[in-house]
Amino acid sequence: MNRIPAPHPIRGIAALREESRPLGLVSALVGGLALAIVLGGTASVLTEYGIQREDRIAAALQSIELFTILVFGSLLGAGATALGFGTYRRMPTRVSREEAIAGAVLGLQAALCGLALLWFIQGDMERFARNFLSFEQIVPHYEAFLNGAKNTLLLAGAGELFGVILGLVLSVFTISKRAVVRAPVRVYINLFRGTPLLLQLSLIYFGLALGLGVNMSAYTAAILAFSLNTGAYSAEVFRAGIQSIERGQMEAARGLGLGYMQSMRYVIVPQAVRRVIPPLMN
Known part of the structure; x- marks a missing residue:
């Protein structure tokens, strides 16, 4: 009797096309767009005004263009957050739920960054630029x-x-x-x-x-x-x-005829090195 092979699970781009839903995709796109507007818009305004002189940097930070971009990006991010968190439980597939959550998280990041920048630029930008962004003194x-x-x-x-x-x-x-x-x-x-x-x-x-x-x-x-x-x-x-290596590892190595230093070199230390990479990077 011939067996029917089990169907292979759908992965990669095919899974995205198969399981994606318009609402989840819209949430992800809107959240990403909001974050790009907040960060990219801020960078573009600073570039447009110029960052060579501190007075131009202060003018960019106090400009109406930057204020408008941050307000719009924050509102768009808040909308993406509400859309994503409000709809992800009703999404029928895993991919669509991940899209909704991603949109909500990206939107929340955009809203928080935008609000933080809006709060920050209400201060004395001229003093801030003079003390921290005076590139004229650094260039030489x-x-x-x-x-x-x-x-x-x-x-x-x-x-x-x-x-x-x-x-x-x-x-x-x-x-x-x-x-x-x-x-x-x-x-x-x-x-x-x-x-x-x-x-x-x-x-x-x-x-x-x-x-x-x-x-x-x-x-x-x-x-x-x-x-x-x-x-x-x-x-x-x-x-x-x-x-942290189990004692049985050493006992097994010694049982195979390896000496103490050989057991450490060939059995214990290689396993320990893999385990300590995360704390070692600290």
Whole structure:
């Protein structure tokens, strides 16, 4: 007896065409349009007036064009919110319900952003532009800002890279059963986690030079301090990840003839690394 194959579920664009409903689609489009009007309209008004001079920025923020755009976008967003939340329960398909909810959420974001901007522009825009948006004073020094941004990225990247490697190695020692192995690592972790980073930078740059005669550049000292500081925090993250692995994993690895370090290297640590990626990115 021939079996009739089960129909494949409809997915992708075909599912959207099949399950979408006009009311849900309208809600999503109106909500997205409202948010685009609020954000894009604000940007277009600022661009039209010009952002090179602070008086032009203040004039743009106080213009009737921006006020009209924000009011219209907020009202449109409120309408999309009411339409989406009011109709999504009556939608017959999952896609149409998602469209209605998306429209409601986008509309709510547009309304909140519009109202916040309307409230904000009622203040002293001239003083705000003069204190925070005076690009005329920044332009002559843009090369220094770019150089500072480059150094910041390099220092942060190098410190994070070396710190994560150091933390991964130290985390293995923190779970050792031997106190003579575990204690020095705990002292290091508690010391670097319990003292300010600025103090660590000062001690490494000035203290090593004055006490031990180790002279290093400020750049090298900063990378070393960032690496040691990050290593202390990442060691605790990796330790928690390793200890979250079920004990049976280690027992199974040892049962297969692997040594302790081999079990950690091939079985425990690879699983722990996957688990600690979210907290490590913090």
